[in-house]
Amino acid sequence: DGGITQSPKYLFRKEGQNVTLSCEQNLNHDAMYWYRQDPGQGLRLIYYSQIVNDFQKGDIAEGYSVSREKKESFPLTVTSAQKNPTAFYLCASSKGQYNEQFFGPGTRLTVL
Amino acid sequence: GQQLNQSPQSMFIQEGEDVSMNCTSSSIFNTWLWYKQDPGEGPVLLIALYKAGELTSNGRLTAQFGITRKDSFLNISASIPSDVGIYFCAGPDRFSGNTGKLIFGQGTTLQVKP
Numbered sequence: 001d002g003g004i005t006q007s008p009k010y011l012f013r014k015e016g017q018n019v020t021l022s023c024e025q026n027l028n029h030d031a032m033y034w035y036r037q038d039p040g041q042g043l044r045l046i047y048y049s050q051i052v053n054d055f056q057k058g059d060i061a062e063g064y065s066v067s068r069e070k071k072e073s074f075p076l077t078v079t080s081a082q083k084n085p086t087a088f089y090l091c092a093s094s095k096g097q098y099n100e101q102f103f104g105p106g107t108r109l110t111v112l
Numbered sequence: 113g114q115q116l117n118q119s120p121q122s123m124f125i126q127e128g129e130d131v132s133m134n135c136t137s138s139s140i141f142n143t144w145l146w147y148k149q150d151p152g153e154g155p156v157l158l159i160a161l162y163k164a165g166e167l168t169s170n171g172r173l174t175a176q177f178g179i180t181r182k183d184s185f186l187n188i189s190a191s192i193p194s195d196v197g198i199y200f201c202a203g204p205d206r207f208s209g210n211t212g213k214l215i216f217g218q219g220t221t222l223q224v225k226p
Binding site: 048 | 145147152153154155156157160200202211212213214216217218219
């Protein structure tokens with residue numbers, strides 16, 4: 001089945017540690033996105049990538065990093081520089097110029 | 113930048129009732145998307161609208177692209193308990209070129225009482 005997978009579903013880390021969240025898609029989509037969602041809040045864009053080996057900062061990129069070495073994969077690293085990393089992280093993908101984004105199931109990160 | 117305002121913020125209704133929510137902006141959009149998010153899950157695309165005045169249905173859901181291109185409406189008929197969740201509207205950011213970047217509303221939380 002085609003879709004977007006994120007792993008793990010739940011992640012716990014100690015303060016000061018970097019952590020990488022996985023996002024994989026087999027929809028053959030060119031564009032991929034990372035969002036952060038806080039309780040009772042909407043979605044805020046962290047980073048996005050329109051094509052392999054290229055990515056741009058979104059609205060809240062500070063404290064995060066990404067890579068796009070393969071079309072199918074867009075991992076997000078939450079660094080120790082991110083002041084408040086505990087949140088629900090959502091990955092999405094879309095075909096190049098089309099705007100419908102399809103989301104993965106999300107990863108809930110808790111920093112202790 | 114562009115913003116989307118959803119209303120109401122939350123709704124608590126009886127099973128079987130019809131639901132109506134809307135999304136407005138001070139600037140025009142060329143596409144309107146409606147998503148539903150179940151608790152602890154990713155949003156799922158419900159309906160996509162591409163043309164001013166367009167009315168599209170998906171089962172018990174009906175959405176309309178406003179004539180002014182500054183608003184959109186989502187209606188749910190004969191609500192059932194599984195309609196519970198957060199409904200988001202979204203549209204492409206006109207000032208981001210052809211990046212596919214979307215702007216999301218803050219969401220309408222729907223609760224259905226059996």
